[in-house]
Amino acid sequence: MRPRDFRKTTSDTRRAMASAILCPDPRPAPGERISRYFGPPRLPGTMAIGDRRTSPEIFQDTLDSRLESYDDWVDRTLAKTLIRLGASRGAPHAPGPGDRESVAAVRQAKMVLEFEAAPGAPLHAAIPQQMYEDAFVRLLTILTGRPAPACKNHPYAAFNALCHRLGLALIHAMSAAGILDGRSTDISRLIQVAVLSGYAGINLKSSASAASDLLNRELMSIDAGWVRSMAAVRAVSPSSLLNAARGIIGLASDPRGRFGLESIEAYFREVAEAVVPTLVVFFCDDYMESLVDMKRFEAMLERNPRLTLLFVPRNGRYGNDLAAADLPGILAEPSFACFVDLVRRGRIAVSPNGPRAGCIDPRTVSRDLLDEMDAMGAGRRVILETKGCRNFEMLQGALPVPWYASFNCNRALSIRTVGVDGPPVFLRIPPGLKAYDGFMAPRIGRSPS
Numbered sequence: 001m002r003p004r005d006f007r008k009t010t011s012d013t014r015r016a017m018a019s020a021i022l023c024p025d026p027r028p029a030p031g032e033r034i035s036r037y038f039g040p041p042r043l044p045g046t047m048a049i050g051d052r053r054t055s056p057e058i059f060q061d062t063l064d065s066r067l068e069s070y071d072d073w074v075d076r077t078l079a080k081t082l083i084r085l086g087a088s089r090g091a092p093h094a095p096g097p098g099d100r101e102s103v104a105a106v107r108q109a110k111m112v113l114e115f116e117a118a119p120g121a122p123l124h125a126a127i128p129q130q131m132y133e134d135a136f137v138r139l140l141t142i143l144t145g146r147p148a149p150a151c152k153n154h155p156y157a158a159f160n161a162l163c164h165r166l167g168l169a170l171i172h173a174m175s176a177a178g179i180l181d182g183r184s185t186d187i188s189r190l191i192q193v194a195v196l197s198g199y200a201g202i203n204l205k206s207s208a209s210a211a212s213d214l215l216n217r218e219l220m221s222i223d224a225g226w227v228r229s230m231a232a233v234r235a236v237s238p239s240s241l242l243n244a245a246r247g248i249i250g251l252a253s254d255p256r257g258r259f260g261l262e263s264i265e266a267y268f269r270e271v272a273e274a275v276v277p278t279l280v281v282f283f284c285d286d287y288m289e290s291l292v293d294m295k296r297f298e299a300m301l302e303r304n305p306r307l308t309l310l311f312v313p314r315n316g317r318y319g320n321d322l323a324a325a326d327l328p329g330i331l332a333e334p335s336f337a338c339f340v341d342l343v344r345r346g347r348i349a350v351s352p353n354g355p356r357a358g359c360i361d362p363r364t365v366s367r368d369l370l371d372e373m374d375a376m377g378a379g380r381r382v383i384l385e386t387k388g389c390r391n392f393e394m395l396q397g398a399l400p401v402p403w404y405a406s407f408n409c410n411r412a413l414s415i416r417t418v419g420v421d422g423p424p425v426f427l428r429i430p431p432g433l434k435a436y437d438g439f440m441a442p443r444i445g446r447s448p449s
Helices: 011-022 031-038 070-088 100-112 129-144 157-176 187-199 230-235 238-251 264-272 287-303 324-331 334-344 367-377 389-395 412-418
Strands: 116-118 278-283 307-312 348-350 381-387 403-408 424-429
Touching: 011 100, 011 116, 011 129, 031 367, 070 100, 070 129, 100 129, 129 389, 157 187, 157 230, 157 238, 157 287, 157 324, 187 238, 187 264, 187 287, 187 403, 187 424, 264 278, 264 287, 264 381, 264 424, 278 287, 278 367, 287 307, 287 324, 287 334, 287 381, 307 367, 324 334, 334 348, 381 389, 389 403, 389 412
Parallel strands: 278 307, 278 381, 307 348, 381 403
Antiparallel strands: 403 424
């Protein structure tokens, strides 16, 4: 389909289109409600993609990375996104980067990035680096007039199916190792294993989805043949999965798997062993990581009757992140009978109103999610917990509530935000504290990773 021509549109139409690209939620909450949990209005993330025009060196992840101008990066990234969209939709002849239709779509998409998102502020100045892939998918979907990809065609379908099987094998292996053992469950080890499980298959993950160059790609690689198709996923032997699961557990005892920075003791005092009624609002990340976290919360809530959990997966398919649509299949597994019981008893609620992107955008939080947080948090202390580096970078800190964040420092942006090269981190960011700063003064080098 030929791209639409937006050159003759009115300023109101252009601004509405920019708003649709930035805010996919049909019911965003007003800023004053969002600020009660997520802090004052601001541009989230480390920097906007438009900063590439004046300071391209800020985006050079390491000295070995390619230094690109804004125009070169936008042309290349939009063309790649267009190809991925065609492939995910099952197009019989997906357009190539030199295809006439593709060239026209990229040219017009660059025009749209100049539209005003706010008075005097172009769209490219309102798209954080952390969410450019999601924004470009929405932009090209609107521009080409094609429907968004069907859930069943998402590019990580086979990878997540493997993560489901591998996650169950990991749960079995942790039970055998005594890490998962009812009221004796080792919660601190579960926190660590959950974060480290994000390394599984990192050789198959996209740097575009990570918004930064991925490092340590061979730390816990997975045979690409395992995810070539759904049939290939089903063909992976249980013994192979168990060996991979044991490798993840083993990494937790390896120096490379130890936390570079951690606030475990504070988490036990404030959350796991809370002495006042407490609501944890937990924003998920990777599929398999989330399975381990679900087992952790089972143990925490069974031990401490003062705890309540609002579990927030993605509202849609974004990379290999856990989606709300995944939960019915997961909760049908016998391994999660306790989680189901806690939901039945009102101790856990699973929200269908999570982020409609691969990370939280604190400018466009769902009104329905805030309704859930208000209702469940009434009479309770509210604590945010997020997984994944992009959520950490997007929120920035200066929140009015305590916030815990964990992720692997296996991409250049993560290393620059926390100053830790390689190991995972589990951080507590106190209310009002900025979590990181200094991104307009780049610090690059040849990463030891």
